[in-house]
Amino acid sequence: MANIILMLSIMSEALSVPEVSSTLAKNTSAHPVEVSNVATLANMVGGLIVVLALIFLLAYIVKRLKLVPSSGGVIKTIAVTSIGQREKVVLVEVNGQQYLLGVTSQQINLIDKLATPVDVPVSSFASRLKLAKEQQ
Incomplete structure (x- = not known):
């Protein structure tokens, strides 16, 4: 916490120097920021929704096809x-x-x-995929 306070005080001193503040003012006025915060936030939330939907879709596929072997x-x-x-x-x-x-x-x-035990043949994902391709 003390390090953060020290860094903030150093930054405020650097910005209070007239040469630095005038340089910063020239740079910010020369390149105005045209992207609004709302657009950036919407872009970020949209990306998050896509990633979460992809995770849930892959989890559903793994569960449905039983790709995870039982313990x-x-x-x-x-x-x-x-x-x-x-x-x-x-x-x-x-x-x-x-x-x-x-x-x-x-x-x-x-x-x-x-x-008498029932012998159930174990099929892998590769064999299921091959069978599905042959049926089409």
Whole structure:
């Protein structure tokens, strides 16, 4: 805080010198500032909105395409299938045992404990993209 006060006092002394103040007055009158503060602020806010929209769009794409691998924890989600607007059937693996769960917005029900594990092929983004291009 003391450094800021010292710098401000030095700057005020420098501006009070007649030679410096007349030079500054000549420079500012020779080049008038034509850009208003409102235009600068609008430009800055517009850029901020574009950057935030881009961040949210990329987060939505990553979430929708499931590009982020699940953690290597104890519980792994193997497959999810939507049945209704808020209902899903989820295949979960816990310590090598697979469970089929019914998930709604209010509760989770165990449908079945699978005796033989289901083998679900893992598809990468590259394979999904290649498949999508071939279908077009």
